[in-house]
Amino acid sequence: MAVAVEVASWVAILAGSFFALTGGVGILRLPDLFTRLHAAGVTDTMGAGLILFGLMLQAGMSLVCIKLILILAFLLLTSPTATHVVAKAALHGELKPLLGNFHSAWKT
Amino acid sequence: MFSVAAAAVLGTMALVLIRAMLGPTVYDRILAVNMFGTKTVLLIAVLGFLTGRPDFLDLALVYGLINFIGTIAALKFFEYSDLGHAGQDARRGES
Numbered sequence: 323m324a325v326a327v328e329v330a331s332w333v334a335i336l337a338g339s340f341f342a343l344t345g346g347v348g349i350l351r352l353p354d355l356f357t358r359l360h361a362a363g364v365t366d367t368m369g370a371g372l373i374l375f376g377l378m379l380q381a382g383m384s385l386v387c388i389k390l391i392l393i394l395a396f397l398l399l400t401s402p403t404a405t406h407v408v409a410k411a412a413l414h415g416e417l418k419p420l421l422g423n424f425h426s427a428w429k430t
Numbered sequence: 431m432f433s434v435a436a437a438a439v440l441g442t443m444a445l446v447l448i449r450a451m452l453g454p455t456v457y458d459r460i461l462a463v464n465m466f467g468t469k470t471v472l473l474i475a476v477l478g479f480l481t482g483r484p485d486f487l488d489l490a491l492v493y494g495l496i497n498f499i500g501t502i503a504a505l506k507f508f509e510y511s512d513l514g515h516a517g518q519d520a521r522r523g524e525s
Binding site: 332335336338339340342343345346347349350355358359362365366369370373374376377380381386389390392393396397400401403404405407408410411412414415417 | 431432434435437438439441442443444445446448449455457458460461462464465468469471472475476479484487488490491494495497498501502505506508509
């Protein structure tokens with residue numbers, strides 16, 4: 323049983339690391355702000371969620387686990403709000419989403 | 431295992447920092463800084479487990495909240511040029 327929990331925690335932490343790196347590459351490579359918001363969402367939900375879940379499995383039932391749950395809850399509340407505010411401010415700031423002709427924008 | 435996660439989070443922070451320096455708009459930079467803060471929270475949590483002292487989690491909790499407030503404040507400043515602005519709802523109420 324302890325081995326199963328350990329393996330599950332490793333798998334969650336490694337998958338979370340993978341998603342975090344994916345989002346990092348995405349925020350660097352994607353062509354405009356509104357697509358980069360999507361990459362930021364990947365790291366905030368899957369990356370942070372899976373890494374913190376793996377750490378929770380390592381911590382077991384303790385005060386550390388409760389703190390990790392609090393961190394995860396705050397991240398899940400604040401990161402979509404921050405993403406929404408960035409998109410709203412960008413739209414009010416006259417930043418147009420990239421529509422059509424995707425390949426030419428990709429090369430720049 | 432924790433060192434792999436710490437390395438991945440550090441690599442992500444480097445990539446995000448490159449985007450924060452490249453821009454091109456101010457919103458890209460703010461998005462990158464917000465994401466950098468989220469990764470910092472993760473890094474603090476992972477480093478606490480890596481060194482066997484998970485006491486750092488309180489710092490991660492506070493950092494996450496301050497990061498959110500900072501992002502909202504910076505965006506409000508760039509959207510309205512005024513941190514005391516009441517926002518759209520107040521304007522709708524006046525008319």
